[in-house]
Amino acid sequence: MPRWDTMHDLPTGGQAGGRHGRGPLWWHGRFHGCGYRITVPRQAILNVLSKTSEHLSAEDVYIAVHKIYPNVGLTTVYRTLELLVQMGIVCKIDFGDKRARYELSEGPKGKRHHHHLVCTKCGRIIDYTDFIDKEIELLTKTEKALAKKHNFEINNHLIQFYGLCSECRKE
C-alpha cells in the first residue's frame, strides 16, 4: 500500500530522468499550478516515462508501473497520460500500429523536440534531431506564411518519415 510519504523510494532514473537538483521533480510545479494533485500513480507513470527512450503504449506504461505498484489500474494510466498530454508534458503520437504511443515531450533539461523515422515493416521508431535545425527554420517560415494565408493559428506540427529500417532492408 504505497503512501505519499514513501514516494522518495521511487526510482528516479538517475540523471537521465530530468531531475532538477534535489528539489521536487520539475513537473511538480506545473501540477500545483493547475491545482492538480501529486499522487502515487502519477509519480509512477511520469517516472516510467522519464526512464525510457522508447515510445510506450498505454499498456506498456501500465505494465511497467504495475511491476512496482500492482494496484494502479489501467484506467488511471489512460487518464493520467491524457492529462499529461493536455498539459503539454507528454506527446501522444500515432505511428500506424493501432495504439497511441506516448513520450515525454521535453523536460526543462530533457530531450529536445524531434521527429521520427517509422519502419513500416517492423514498426521500429527512430528519433532524429540532427537535421531538425534547417527543418525548424523552414517550418517557422512555412507556419508564418500558412498562418497568414489561411488565418490559422499554428500551435504544433507533426513530421514523420516512413520506410524500411536497416534491418528490414536486408531481405
Add this chain to the structure above:
Amino acid sequence: MPRWDTMHDLPTGGQAGGRHGRGPLWWHGRFHGCGYRITVPRQAILNVLSKTSEHLSAEDVYIAVHKIYPNVGLTTVYRTLELLVQMGIVCKIDFGDKRARYELSEGPKGKRHHHHLVCTKCGRIIDYTDFIDKEIELLTKTEKALAKKHNFEINNHLIQFYGLCSECRKE
C-alpha cells in the same frame, strides 16, 4: 439490382474526377495489371472519392455509396479502401479524431501531393500546396541525409500542422 453493364450511368464527377479521355477510367489498367477485378462496389467507391475534396472516413464513403448502391456493405468499403491504399491510389491519414480518413492520393491528372492544416478544435482540415515547393526541396535533402545516416529507406512522409482555424480563433 445494379449490373455491371449499367455502370456507365455512374456519375463521373465531370472533369474533376480524373478521367482520361473517353476510355476506361485511369485506374482500370492498374487493376487489371494486378489481376484485380473491376466491380460495382469498387467503381462506386472510387467514384465517391473522385467527386469530393473532403477527407472521408470509411463510414462517410459507405453512406455516400449506399445512396446509390444500397446493397454495398460496410465491410467491402473497408476492404476496398485498404486495397486502394495498398495500391497507392488512396491515402489513409489519421487526423487525431479516432477514425482513419481517406483521399485520392493523385490521379494522373489529379490533385497534387499536399500536406494538411488540422484544426484541433472543430476538426476542419485544410489542404495546402502553396508552400510545398520549398518544403519538398528540404524534405528531399533531409530524406537523403537521414537515409544515409540511419541506413533507412524512406518511401513516404507525413507533415501536418495543428492549431486553430479562422472560425475557431474568433472565440
Add this chain to the structure above:
DNA sequence: TTAGTAATGGAAACCATTATCAATAAGGAG
C-alpha cells in the same frame, strides 16, 4: 476531526476495424 472534492480502479460499455464463411458475380475459355 471533518467535510468537500479530486483521484482511483474494476467492470461494463463503446466503437472503429477485422475475421468468418456461405453466397454471388467478374471475366476468361470454349
Add this chain to the structure above:
DNA sequence: CTCCTTATTGATAATGGTTTCCATTACTAA
C-alpha cells in the same frame, strides 16, 4: 452466349484499444 473457376462480396460475430460509470479512497483546507 454459356459455363466454370475463383475473386469478391456482405451479414454477422468477434476483436481490442479506449472511455464511461460509479462506488470507494485519499488529499486538502478549515
